[in-house]
Amino acid sequence: MSHPTQAGTMRAMVFEGVGAPLRPVERPIPRPGPGQLLLRVAACGVCRTDLHLLDGEVEIASPPRILGHQIVGTVVSEGRTGGREGGGEIGRRVGVPWLGWTCGECVYCRGGRENLCPSARFTGRDIDGGMAEYAVADARYCFALPHGYPDEQAAPLLCAGLIGYRALRMCGHAPRLGLYGFGASAHILAQVARSQERRVFAFTRSGDDAAQAFALELGAAWAGSSEDRPPEELDAAIVFAPDGALVPLALRALAPGGTVVCAGIHMSDIPSFPYSSLWQERVVRSVANLTRTDAAEMLDLAPRVGVRTRVSTYGLTDAGAALEDLRAGRFTGAAVIVP
């Protein structure tokens, strides 16, 4: 898969339009502008959001676009600021998440809710992402990564981990936690939840024995199919799978006062359900994107509680195969591109 590139160019996988496969291209290595860093990409995690982008369920406004928003890379250079070049960042390993830029001035940004900034720009959707040999990122959204995680192991922390962590926070105290869809996010969260002495109930597609066995291996109290009633009522449930039909099922499994958090960026329509499923102060809510505070908290917490990620690695030109394997559920844990 590897072939030498000409000086000053890089290999990348680009999205050109809905329905078209990602295409390998060679293009100039981008230059960092003021406040930006040029990174040599070491690993880039694959996320279900990438499938929604590929399928047009989440729009890419101006293709071609390099996908990938869980980037681990080393700083190669810094953009010039105020006529001088910095240098303090060179050689540092950083991680780049989905949230790539915010305005800093709107009511959301000023109120600690930059995840809802209406002008936000997202990595791998509005800004070229990490399915390439190099990427440019806003230095304010380049996070220090914990030691003890090899590059490919660190990559899934950046979306599966960070947005999963935000969803877990939305669950509140919740000692009995349901996870609907046991993929990249759930396998990280199950470990965090166990460290907080919550009991985890894992729901998978019917017959997905591998995912159910994986959940039990990670300390889940119970694993079954999404249609099953768990052996106990749940205090909260997080729905990771993009299937709206799971929402009434999760609601039905909740104790009074419980919350269902929908953690994906896209979901099929939610079927109607009787009001009695919502009655007694049950809550259905979504979680959108992440803030830098979420990132700081989760990247601090993950190594302290010993989160380990399970990854399947793919070469850069196999990015399309990685996405199709994700769609078909052909691996447990997370997929990571290593360019």
Ligand SMILES: [Zn+2]
């Ligand atoms: Zn993601």
Ligand SMILES: [Zn+2]
């Ligand atoms: Zn804003």
